[in-house]
Amino acid sequence: MNEQALLSTPPRYSRLLWPLMAALLIIGWSSGFVGIRYASEEASVALLLFWRTLLSGLILLPFALAFGPRLRWRGILEQILFGVMSVFLYLGGFALAIEQRVPTGLVALISDLVPLAIAALSQPVLGEPLSRRQWLGTAIAVSGVLIVSFDSLSFGKAPLWAYGVTVGSMLVFALASVLYRRRRTEPMPVHQSLCIHTLTGALLFGFCAMLQGGLAPPMTQDFAIGIAWLVLIATFMAYGIYYTSLRMFPVAKVSAAIYLSPPVTMLWAWALFSEPLTMAMFVGLAVTLAGVWMTSRD
Template sequence: MTDIAPTCTPQRHPLLWPAMAALLIFGWSSGFIGIRYANEEASVFLLLFWRTLLSGLILLPFALAFGPRLGLRAVVAQMGFGVMAVFLYLGGFALAIEQRVPTGLVALIADLLPLAIAALSQPLLKERLTARQWLGTGIAVAGVLTVSFDSLSFGAAPLWAYGITVGSMLVFAFASVLHKGRKALHIPVHQSLCIHTLTGSVLFGICALLAGDGLSPPMTGKFAFGIAWLVLIGTFAAYSVYYTSLRMFPAAKVSAAIYLSPPVTMLWAWALFDEPLTATMFVGLAITLAGVWLTSRD
């Protein structure tokens, strides 16, 4: 069931969307930093367990004190969304990497998320993209492919691991469209994110135990820094801005900003880890910017 558009749409400041898009790109791309630090000290499932557990526990007192009182039906609906948007999305990519699907290919498939959301928005939300927006989407995809070209390889992972990579991206795309279209999911963002992350933490904890990793965190500075970064920026900044933007703007417009995540991630890697930048990356960044501008402009 889709939202009914109000007869009078409130005017928003013209700089609101650019500011929110910048925050979204910053949070989405910077998740790489936390993973880079924390994954050196712990397995992927243990890392995701502590990321989601701490995120949920920090938000819990605010979720209980501020906002409407949630009934069982609302909580169950949010838990279902948390399974899709947190556990299956993050866990699927983590499992794919663990099965030796090349990281560059995993990142490329993950960054095609806006294309899947754009395709689902038309039949499920009746948000029709114009010819200009489809052209912008195609240009942005070409930019992402250009940026990722040097790091692409297919590896020797089992076929099902590649399927999990694509499936995880499609699950999050469906969850995003579902969140946009169902008013039952529109509770305050801090409450919904609390339920999503706590749900994910239970499932990631079970996976860590089944894998024999235990639940004890490594007592190292790198792990602490990585988890702090993933909680504060990778979860709070990225997810909260993403959910809020979905409620205010068309889904395809919001997701288009994610196309800029790969080139911005490479700038992070250059600034913090001295990873090289190539002329191809800058060409890809320029192409992606042009595509996102065409897709997002009113």
């Protein structure tokens, strides 16, 4: 199916397809916390991200070579650029900020403001302006995210540049999302583009991990569980559905679903790690749901 066919998906299918894809996107996007929770105690962030991206790319490689159009250098180089932006700079920037002691709650809040940056870029870059209702929905969704994140917010004592890295990582991913939607070359199937993105990230994260001591993974059960979770759910499910959705729906509509990742992340933490739920989380979830509905509905 080519790009034009995807963009012209009949409304009767879109009404059923988008809620399902949005639900899977939210589950996948918020699940990254689970894998990191399992594996981060066993290895440095660079080593963790190296094995996450390397295994993801190697699993996808035979499918990328066997299925889909022939890979051409122009398309490969374009996807390498997206890999640098949406994998290495995005994930690596937040990881670096956390290592520099930027509070995790603040990092999570800034990362979840990606849809706001995408909404701001949609008009000048894509010519996809948001209506007044969508801007109102965006404001409501951001309010919900703030309610959910309020208890964990602090500013810490990290160096000033580390806070800039946090904001910059969020803006880089937002820019990569709108450029991915705008690209002029022949669209590449998601399994091929994601393979290139992850292998690009693996090369760069591997270099960083080498500087920190080596590439050997910890041979522990928690690290194995964390990496498997990050590869299968947080990479294949989250990134795969995100890139597929960008081809089929307006970028602001797709990104708005990410606003729901903070409350869903806290549900993951409650279900798997027995972390307490508070009334503020449920209030924030309800407010965020209302904002996402206003932003996403046709």
